[in-house]
Amino acid sequence: MKxxxxxxxxxxxxxxxxxxxxxVQKAQKVKQGQELAFDRKKGxxxxxxxxxxxxxxxxxxxxxxxxxxxxxKREVLFDQVSDARIKNNxxxxxxxxxxxxxxxxxxxxxxxxxxxx
Amino acid sequence: xxxxxxxxxRSIKTTITLCLIVWAGPLASAEAPANKYQKTVESDIKRFSxxxxxxxxxxxxxxxxxxxxxxxxxxxEQWIEIEDFPPYELxxxxxxxxxxxxxxxxxxxxxxxANGGVGIRxxxxxxxxxxxxxxxxxxxxxxxxTNNGEKPLKYKKGPLADISAYMASxxxxxxxxxxxxxxxxxxxxxxxxxxxxxxxxxxxxACVDCHVGITGQKLRADIPGxxxxxxxxxxxxxxxxxxxxxxxxxxxxxxxxxxxxxxxxQSEVYRNLEYFQTLMSxxxxxxxxxxxx
Numbered sequence: 064m065k066x067x068x069x070x071x072x073x074x075x076x077x078x079x080x081x082x083x084x085x086x087v088q089k090a091q092k093v094k095q096g097q098e099l100a101f102d103r104k105k106g107x108x109x110x111x112x113x114x115x116x117x118x119x120x121x122x123x124x125x126x127x128x129x130x131x132x133x134x135x136k137r138e139v140l141f142d143q144v145s146d147a148r149i150k151n152n153x154x155x156x157x158x159x160x161x162x163x164x165x166x167x168x169x170x171x172x173x174x175x176x177x178x179x180x
Numbered sequence: 181x182x183x184x185x186x187x188x189x190r191s192i193k194t195t196i197t198l199c200l201i202v203w204a205g206p207l208a209s210a211e212a213p214a215n216k217y218q219k220t221v222e223s224d225i226k227r228f229s230x231x232x233x234x235x236x237x238x239x240x241x242x243x244x245x246x247x248x249x250x251x252x253x254x255x256x257e258q259w260i261e262i263e264d265f266p267p268y269e270l271x272x273x274x275x276x277x278x279x280x281x282x283x284x285x286x287x288x289x290x291x292x293x294a295n296g297g298v299g300i301r302x303x304x305x306x307x308x309x310x311x312x313x314x315x316x317x318x319x320x321x322x323x324x325x326t327n328n329g330e331k332p333l334k335y336k337k338g339p340l341a342d343i344s345a346y347m348a349s350x351x352x353x354x355x356x357x358x359x360x361x362x363x364x365x366x367x368x369x370x371x372x373x374x375x376x377x378x379x380x381x382x383x384x385x386a387c388v389d390c391h392v393g394i395t396g397q398k399l400r401a402d403i404p405g406x407x408x409x410x411x412x413x414x415x416x417x418x419x420x421x422x423x424x425x426x427x428x429x430x431x432x433x434x435x436x437x438x439x440x441x442x443x444x445x446q447s448e449v450y451r452n453l454e455y456f457q458t459l460m461s462x463x464x465x466x467x468x469x470x471x472x473x
Contacts (some may be wrong), residue, residue, distance in 0.1 A: 096380055109400060110399045119400045123397045123399055157383040157384050158384070163382075
């Protein structure tokens with residue numbers, strides 16, 4: 064009986080730890096995504112976009128706000144970053160995925176960060 | 181009834197158009213054929229400059245020679261202060277000395293250029309119909325040297341930029357006067373034009389994207405200036421370079437910024453680009469050398 068209780072308790076603890084872990088992971092991903100977006104050698108998104116918390120921001124693109132409302136589908140937002148020409152073939156936004164400026168994983172991180180805006 | 185009227189009016193339109201073509205044909209060919217290319221380019225120039233006149237309607241057309249400082253009022257004030265004690269002054273002095281020093285064979289630069297090389301910046305680059313290529317001022321300076329048994333100078337900075345600065349300084353206020361004399365010249369112009377409009381580099385940006393599309397907008401702390409009047413102030417002393425540099429050095433910089441491989445200074449590609457850009461700036465005054473951020 065005691066053993067079962069201990070087992071149950073430790074299972075609960077483990078489960079909790081797992082949940083806590085994903086939260087931490089999520090926060091880490093958001094941070095990594097933001098770093099990639101701000102890094103001049105990587106996304107350098109601030110060259111063109113206003114982003115809350117950014118400095119020295121450009122005005123060549125629209126401000127990045129309310130991403131969830133504007134991009135309910137994650138794939139669509141991924142495509143916008145990966146190759147903005149899909150939506151607008153005259154865009155000046157660099158095709159980050161197609162031109163291998165950012166890897167797939169890196170774009171996923173940027174998208175995760177974008178959804179916090 | 182309506183449709184017959186429509187088709188009637190359409191056929192009238194077609195007839196008029198046909199007549200126009202038939203009439204325009206002999207009229208056009210009656211003119212000197214060399215002018216055909218010049219005319220085409222002139223209408224390009226009109227459209228190009230009109231875009232900037234509309235976009236920056238507060239800027240006096242003649243002021244586009246000042247590059248970014250024509251449109252950025254805050255930066256303009258600082259720039260005018262800097263121009264009071266110009267950082268390129270020394271380059272002009274050095275350039276004059278170099279320009280006047282005779283070659284080993286006793287000749288000098290003055291012997292290679294019209295009007296002894298004074299007040300002629302506005303005629304460069306020009307298309308040489310015998311050599312079938314665009315001759316920039318810097319190329320002409322070096323050809324003058326090699327034709328007189330001297331070694332060529334480096335194209336991006338140093339003594340050649342100084343000589344170019346001196347020659348520009350004797351031409352200030354003269355109005356750019358570059359022509360497109362024939363088909364080969366037009367081909368060079370088209371080559372430069374294509375370059376200006378082509379996406380390039382990992383960032384996939386064309387000159388036109390920044391210097392037409394988003395000119396006046398902020399990119400981080402930089403503002404891409406208007407494509408009109410981009411060449412008129414060269415060579416320039418750039419604070420970033422801490423020295424004077426030539427136009428082709430700047431071209432290489434803008435190519436590198438989009439992570440494209442730059443071309444060699446005075447390569448045919450850049451000379452054709454300079455030809456196109458200078459043609460687009462016809463009517464503006466020589467304003468070189470200049471200072472830039």
